[in-house]
Amino acid sequence: MNLLNxxxxxxxxxxxxxxxxxxxxxxxxxxxxxxxxxxxxxxxxRKIGRWNCHGCKSSFNVLSGTIFEKTRVPLQKWFMAIGxxxxxxxxxxxxxxxxxxxxTQPTAWYMQ
Ligand SMILES: [Zn+2]
Numbered sequence: 001m002n003l004l005n006x007x008x009x010x011x012x013x014x015x016x017x018x019x020x021x022x023x024x025x026x027x028x029x030x031x032x033x034x035x036x037x038x039x040x041x042x043x044x045x046r047k048i049g050r051w052n053c054h055g056c057k058s059s060f061n062v063l064s065g066t067i068f069e070k071t072r073v074p075l076q077k078w079f080m081a082i083g084x085x086x087x088x089x090x091x092x093x094x095x096x097x098x099x100x101x102x103x104t105q106p107t108a109w110y111m112q
Contacts, residue, residue, distance in 0.1 A: 006076070006083050016075030017049040020062045032065040033058045073111065077101050081111050 001009075010016045021029065029051065030037045036055030049061045063069045068078065080101055085092055094109035101108070 001083055002087065003080055003083055006079050010076055010079050013075055014048050016079060017062060020068075020075075021049065024062055024066075031055055031058065032060055073103065073107065077103065078111065081108075085112065 010019060028037060029039055029041075031039055031051075031053035034053060034056040036053055038054040039051050040054065042050040042052055042059070047061075051060055052058075053060065063071070068075065071078070081097060084097060084100060092112075094105050094112055097103065097112065098105045098108035103111070
């Protein structure tokens with residue numbers, strides 16, 4: 001998938017979250033802390049994709065327990081970084097990735 005496809009298919013954070021929810025949970029969302037399926041999407045609030053667990057009373061999102069947990073880099077940039085890395089014919093330096101996605105070099109290096 002090239003950058004244009006990624007940009008079109010995942011235009012914002014919400015689309016990326018929706019993709020992750022489908023891949024990770026399908027039609028069966030569950031709590032990453034206790035495994036309960038007695039969960040409900042938070043209806044209000046500014047954070048996208050937050051869920052409440054009625055089993056352990058915790059709050060989580062689809063990224064909880066993954067390498068993307070607590071990342072401050074928008075998911076669309078993660079998707080593009082993955083696209084750039086897997087499509088690179090030889091390799092991709094962190095300096096190049098930083099320039100391509102408007103990141104700092106240490107952040108790009110960490111993502112790689
Ligand atoms: Zn739970």
